[in-house]
Amino acid sequence: MTTQLPLALRWPRRQRFEHFHAGANAAAVAAVQALAGETDAPWIYLHGAPGSGRSHLLVAACQAAHAAGRVVQYLPLSTLGDKATALRGVVGSELLALDDLGAIAGDRDAEHALFDLYNRAKADGSALLFAADATPSQLELTLPDLRSRLGACTQFALKPLDDDERRAVLKAQATSRGIQLDDSVLDWLFSRYARDLGALLELLDRLDQASLAAQRRITVPFLRDFLRQADDPPT
Known part of the structure; x- marks a missing residue:
């Protein structure tokens, strides 16, 4: 089971939409805001270099969706030990934000767990929001079907502020x-x-x-x- 942290710890004060300075990323911000507020919005895959605001936008989406009464979860994959177990333990989320997807690249068990989670979310009508430092095709994933699923999401390349x-x-x-x-x-x-x-x-x-x-x-x-x-x- 994934650990549920107190809201004060899960949602940092600064990581909200109003504190995100979009720069050249206005279209990405608008799409993430739509996903946080609408049940039928397209799933989104964000990619960009460190400092581009990937995690900020994922947490902001969770905060906004939670404020709207939706059940949300934020999963920072790079900080998890048994990633496959954590992914299989995700249940009941209306919006799930999965950060640092590159952390599971090459871990076949975790990749299969994410593939199954993707399919369950589709069947349940949940929404998924992904972030990584590279595009789906650039991640060193061993499961072609997972790469294909991720590639079907609406993708945005985030650019850090100059x-x-x-x-x-x-x-x-x-x-x-x-x-x-x-x-x-x-x-x-x-x-x-x-x-x-x-x-x-x-x-x-x-x-x-x-x-x-x-x-x-x-x-x-x-x-x-x-x-x-x-x-x-x-x-």
């Missing part, structure tokens, strides 16, 4: 909190702190609290000292 878009989001988020982020701060951060947007926004949360506690503006020296003290060195 640096200009991420800078604009950070500036807007900072301004909404009454924080002024100078270009010099952003230049230093983007040259030394290679993170996706979600991590950058979490960093902004922490910087906001630290600057308020210290009664200091967020400058390059403040940022450098904060990261050193937080034992979170730039990469």
Whole structure:
């Protein structure tokens, strides 16, 4: 049986549709929103590089569907030990979001379990939402029928926000909190702190609290000292 976590742990506050900055992914976001809210919407397969927002959209869909009264489950396959057992234990979901499909590639038992789950979901009228770092044809799946089933889904390639878009989001988020982020701060951060947007926004949360506690503006020296003290060195 899959573990049911408390809602507060299952649905992170930031991973909602209103916190997703679409950029070039507006069509994908609209399709996922439709799947979360409509029982007859096409099944969706999202693929993209790390930081493109795959997991964010899956969790956002689950949150929205749950708020609408639907039974939902989110299954991050890369974190599961016995993936085949977990997949076979999924029952009763009206919307099931399956993340990191590449984690089962080459595991014949898990691939067969997902194939059976796909067919059960079709028969039961459930909805499936998939995400991976590659297209179905690029995953190293050993089961051709599973690759075919996944390939029949509506597919979207997610593109990460570029640096200009991420800078604009950070500036807007900072301004909404009454924080002024100078270009010099952003230049230093983007040259030394290679993170996706979600991590950058979490960093902004922490910087906001630290600057308020210290009664200091967020400058390059403040940022450098904060990261050193937080034992979170730039990469």
